[in-house]
């Protein structure tokens with residue numbers, strides 16, 4: 368069991384001591400990979416994925432039995448500035464849809480054999496509008512981090528975190544901008560589909576938020592409080608918890624990657640237990656993935672969020688691990704090695 372987070376510095380210090388993958392297990396997985404009945408390298412990235420996965424799970428012959436998908440929902444004060452093509456009440460309506468099994472993520476999680484949890488975070492209390500003040504005070508941020516931190520099943524062997532929060536591509540863009548620099552326009556995209564005037568307005572909002580807060584932001588945790596959102600912080604908390612538990616994570620789209628980026632700032636290798644599930648259609652997602660040093664597994668032009676692209680990618684990882692652990696070696700099969 369993981370300890371409860373007592374304060375933000377406690378979270379920071381846990382991140383700084385996060386465990387690494389098991390090098391012996393990784394070496395054993397690499398050795399096994401070299402003996403399987405295929406030309407060397409023929410399964411390409413699937414081979415790398417299986418070796419990476421085995422290293423984190425501490426075994427040279429892993430399996431994926433218990434994937435977990437967690438969807439966090441939050442509302443954003445910044446929606447008052449007209450940054451989304453949809454009204455804020457859709458967040459709560461979609462939570463009910465998730466609970467009834469009617470959303471895209473329900474279908475994809477089920478197909479991947481994943482348990483799915485939905486956690487709505489104070490939907491009737493939107494975060495502060497970050498163009499006017501902080502999105503979350505420390506206590507609020509801590510509660511959101513803890514919500515994610517505490518929801519990861521210690522027995523899960525793979526984690527996908529997804530989000531629902533009308534307006535949340537705006538805080539995601541602001542986080543990326545403050546963490547990686549550049550102009551607001553470089554990071555601001557169309558989200559649910561704002562028109563050109565909407566995009567210009569959204570870019571202004573991101574620029575104002577970054578200008579107001581950047582002087583107060585020393586690290587990713589500060590950034591989450593000033594510019595983030597509850598579901599974004601909860602995703603960061605869950606990704607961090609997975610690291611402590613050596614549970615590999617598949618990252619989803621732009622918003623999920625912005626949450627992860629807040630952890631990446633805390634220490635080198637903080638996202639070594641994560642792979643990028645897909646590249647979304649949000650304009651800045653490829654740049655964000657490049658900043659995180661992650662190559663997406665899929666690129667289908669999705670622009671949904673909800674963990675949908677990552678949930679789909681569970682099946683790629685399952686394929687990698689199934690081949691790695693299920694295939695015969697040359698010796699076992701009596702196949703002549705080259």
Ligand SMILES: Cc1cc2ncn([C@H]3O[C@H](COP(=O)(O)O)[C@@H](O)[C@H]3O)c2cc1C
Pocket residue numbers: 450451452453457461530531532533534535536537557558559560561671672673
């Ligand atoms: C019906 C519906 C379902 C969704 N599921 C995810 N999102 C996605 O769209 C939102 C982000 O886009 P923006 O920043 O433009 O509001 C988030 O809720 C995200 O999860 C949805 C959006 C809608 C409308």
Ligand SMILES: O=C(O)c1cccnc1
Pocket residue numbers: 536557558559619620621622623647648649652669670671672673
């Ligand atoms: O990249 C994403 O995950 C995304 C893009 C648009 C809207 N919602 C999510």
